[in-house]
Amino acid sequence: MSGADLRVVVALGGNALLRRGEPMTAEVQRENIRKAAPALGKIATLHELVISHGNGPQVGLLALQAAAYTEVDPYPLDVLGAQTEGMIGYVLEQELRNVLPEDEELSTLLTMVEVDPEDPAFANPTKFVGPVYTEGQAQKLAEEKGWPFRRDGEWWRRVVPSPLPKHIFQIAPIRQLLDRDVVVICAGGGGIPTMFTADDPPRMVGVEAVIDKDLASALLAREVEADLFVMATDVDGVYTGWGTPDQTHIDKVTPDELRGLELPAGSMGPKVSAAAQFVEATGKRAAIGSLEQIEQIVAESAGTQVVAG
Amino acid sequence: MSGADLRVVVALGGNALLRRGEPMTAEVQRENIRKAAPALGKIATLHELVISHGNGPQVGLLALQAAAYTEVDPYPLDVLGAQTEGMIGYVLEQELRNVLPEDEELSTLLTMVEVDPEDPAFANPTKFVGPVYTEGQAQKLAEEKGWPFRRDGEWWRRVVPSPLPKHIFQIAPIRQLLDRDVVVICAGGGGIPTMFTADDPPRMVGVEAVIDKDLASALLAREVEADLFVMATDVDGVYTGWGTPDQTHIDKVTPDELRGLELPAGSMGPKVSAAAQFVEATGKRAAIGSLEQIEQIVAESAGTQVVAG
Numbered sequence: 001m002s003g004a005d006l007r008v009v010v011a012l013g014g015n016a017l018l019r020r021g022e023p024m025t026a027e028v029q030r031e032n033i034r035k036a037a038p039a040l041g042k043i044a045t046l047h048e049l050v051i052s053h054g055n056g057p058q059v060g061l062l063a064l065q066a067a068a069y070t071e072v073d074p075y076p077l078d079v080l081g082a083q084t085e086g087m088i089g090y091v092l093e094q095e096l097r098n099v100l101p102e103d104e105e106l107s108t109l110l111t112m113v114e115v116d117p118e119d120p121a122f123a124n125p126t127k128f129v130g131p132v133y134t135e136g137q138a139q140k141l142a143e144e145k146g147w148p149f150r151r152d153g154e155w156w157r158r159v160v161p162s163p164l165p166k167h168i169f170q171i172a173p174i175r176q177l178l179d180r181d182v183v184v185i186c187a188g189g190g191g192i193p194t195m196f197t198a199d200d201p202p203r204m205v206g207v208e209a210v211i212d213k214d215l216a217s218a219l220l221a222r223e224v225e226a227d228l229f230v231m232a233t234d235v236d237g238v239y240t241g242w243g244t245p246d247q248t249h250i251d252k253v254t255p256d257e258l259r260g261l262e263l264p265a266g267s268m269g270p271k272v273s274a275a276a277q278f279v280e281a282t283g284k285r286a287a288i289g290s291l292e293q294i295e296q297i298v299a300e301s302a303g304t305q306v307v308a309g
Numbered sequence: 310m311s312g313a314d315l316r317v318v319v320a321l322g323g324n325a326l327l328r329r330g331e332p333m334t335a336e337v338q339r340e341n342i343r344k345a346a347p348a349l350g351k352i353a354t355l356h357e358l359v360i361s362h363g364n365g366p367q368v369g370l371l372a373l374q375a376a377a378y379t380e381v382d383p384y385p386l387d388v389l390g391a392q393t394e395g396m397i398g399y400v401l402e403q404e405l406r407n408v409l410p411e412d413e414e415l416s417t418l419l420t421m422v423e424v425d426p427e428d429p430a431f432a433n434p435t436k437f438v439g440p441v442y443t444e445g446q447a448q449k450l451a452e453e454k455g456w457p458f459r460r461d462g463e464w465w466r467r468v469v470p471s472p473l474p475k476h477i478f479q480i481a482p483i484r485q486l487l488d489r490d491v492v493v494i495c496a497g498g499g500g501i502p503t504m505f506t507a508d509d510p511p512r513m514v515g516v517e518a519v520i521d522k523d524l525a526s527a528l529l530a531r532e533v534e535a536d537l538f539v540m541a542t543d544v545d546g547v548y549t550g551w552g553t554p555d556q557t558h559i560d561k562v563t564p565d566e567l568r569g570l571e572l573p574a575g576s577m578g579p580k581v582s583a584a585a586q587f588v589e590a591t592g593k594r595a596a597i598g599s600l601e602q603i604e605q606i607v608a609e610s611a612g613t614q615v616v617a618g
Binding site: 023024025026061062064065066067068069070071072073075076078079080082083084085086087089090091093094097098105106107108109110112169170172173176177180182185192194203204205206 | 332333334335370371373374375376377378379380381382384385387388389391392393394395396398399400402403406407414415416417418419421478479481482485486489491501503512513514515
C-alpha cells in the first residue's frame with residue numbers, strides 16, 4: 001500500500017485470458033486469470049499498478065452470439081467492447097482480490113479512448129471481427145449494413161479500422177485512484193474508440209473500430225506518467241533470428257536499436273512500436289516479456305528491457 | 310464542480326433505458342438515455358452525483374444471445390451482469406459527457422456486491438432470467454445444469470435467488486472519486502452478486518443471483534453517506550388508491566407512515582422499502598418520482614419525499 005516504489009502499467013496479452021486453441025468457456029478464462037493473479041498481486045503490493053488487457057476473442061464471441069440471435073439487431077462494436085471491459089475486468093478484479101490483502105483497494109474503470117476522424121485507418125479497414133461468411137452472405141451484409149468485408153482464407157469476414165489512440169477520457173479519475181494506491185484495471189481491448197463529430201457543438205460518439213491494445217496501453221502509461229510500462233505475453237522477450245539456430249534473446253535495448261533490428265512480422269510488431277514510443281516520449285523504461293516472470297521483469301532481471309539511449 | 314450542495318445517489322429505473330414494449334435495440338436505448346441526460350447533467354453540475362441503474366432486459370437479451378449460439382456454453386449470470394455494467398455504463402457516461410462541460414469528470418466503475426451464503430433467498434429462487442422454455446426443455450436443462458425452473462404463464466423459465474445486498478466492495482474508490490467531484494456511475498443491475506466461500510482461506514466467488522437494484526442503491530447511498538437518495542422511475546411518486554377515483558399523490562411521508570399505507574403490489578414495493586430503509590438508517594432524505602422531474606425532486610418540490618419522522 002504505502003511506500004510504492006514505481007508506478008507500473010502492465011498490459012496483459014491475450015494469452016493471459018485464453019491460450020491458442022483453448023475453448024472459450026468462462027471457466028477456462030477464469031482459470032487462466034487465477035494462475036496469473038499471484039504474480040500480478042505481488043506487483044500490486046509493492047508498486048502502484050494499472051492493468052490493461054486485450055479482448056479480441058471475447059468480442060468475437062459476443063459478435064457470434066449476437067449474430068445467432070436474430071430477434072434483435074446485433075449491437076455495434078463499441079457497445080460489445082464495453083461489454084468485454086465489464087466481463088474481463090470483473091474476473092480480473094475478483095481473482096486479484098482473492099490474492100491480495102483485504103485492505104488493498106481495486107477498481108475497474110470503463111475506458112473510452114479518443115480517435116481522430118481524419119485517421120487514415122478509416123480509409124483502410126484491416127481488423128477482422130465477428131463470424132466468417134460465404135461470399136454471398138458477405139455481399140448481402142455489405143449491402144444491408146454498409147460493412148466492408150475481406151477474404152480470410154476461404155471465407156469472408158467483416159473488417160473494421162484500427163485508428164491510433166489520441167487521449168484517454170477517464171485519465172483524471174484513473175490518476176486520482178492511483179494517487180490513493182488503488183489498483184486500477186482499465187483500457188481493456190485498447191479502450192472503446194470514441195470520436196467527436198463535426199456537429200456544432202461536436203458530439204462524442206462511439207466508433208466501430210479496434211484500437212491496438214499495446215498502443216493504447218503505451219498512451220495510458222504516458223498519461224498516468226508511469227515509471228515502467230510492461231507488456232506481458234507468452235514469450236520471454238524479443239528475439240533476433242527467432243526460430244533459427246542464431247535465435248538470440250535481447251536483454252536490453254534502446255528504441256533506436258529496436259527499430260534497426262530485423263524482427264519477424266506478427267504480434268511482436270505492435271509491442272516493439274509501443275515500447276519504443278513510450279521510452280522516447282518519456283525517457284522511462286518499457287519491457288516486454290512473459291507474464292510468469294512479471295516480478296523479475298519489473299526488477300529488470302528478465303524480459304527485454306527497453307531504455308532511453 | 311465546486312460548491313456541491315448535496316451528495317446525491319440517483320437510481321435509474323429500467324424505463325430510463327427501455328420503455329415497456331419498445332424494441333431492445335442499441336439505438337432505442339441510446340435515444341432514451343440521450344433524453345434523460347440533460348436533467349441528470351444539471352444535477353451533476355450542482356451536486357456530487359452517483360448514478361446506478363437496472364439491467365433486467367439487457368441481461369435477458371445477453372442470455373438469449375448466449376443460448377442461441379451453441380458452440381460455447383453460455384457464461385454464468387454474474388459474468389453477464391458484468392457485461393451489462395459495461396454496456397449500459399458506457400452509453401450513460403458517453404451521453405452525460407455530451408451534455409456536461411468538458412472539465413466535468415465522469416467514471417463508470419464495475420461493482421461487486423457482497424451477499425450472504427446463508428441468505429434465505431438461496432433456498433427460494435424467485436427471479437426469472439433468460440429465455441422461456443417448454444416443460445420438456447426446462448426439465449432437460451434442469452437436469453443438465455441444475456437450474457431451478459418455474460412456470461411463467463404457459464412457459465417455463467429459469468429462476469435465480471434474489472439475496473439482500475450486504476456490502477459494496479468498491480466503496481472506497483467510489484468515495485474517493487466523489488470526494489474529487491467525479492460523477493460516478495456504478496452498482497448497475499444491483500451490482501454483481503459476490504460471496505465468500507467456506508474454504509480456508511475463504512475465496513471470493515460470483516453468484517448466479519440478482520440483487521434488487523433499489524435495495525443495492527439504498528446500500529450504496531448509505532455507504533457513500535449520501536444526503537439524498539432518489540429513485541427515478543416513470544411515475545411521479547407514490548400514490549394511495551392508485552387507479553381508483555380516490556387516487557392521491559403522497560408528497561411527503563415518514564418511513565413509519567409509508568409502511569402503514571396499503572400500496573398495490575408490484576414495482577413500487579422494493580422502492581418504498583429501499584426509501585424507508587435509507588431514511589431510517591441515516592436520518593437523511595429519500596425520494597421517489599419521475600426522471601423528467603429529477604431537478605424538482607432534488608429541490609423537494611416534486612415526487613414523494615420520504616423524511617425522518
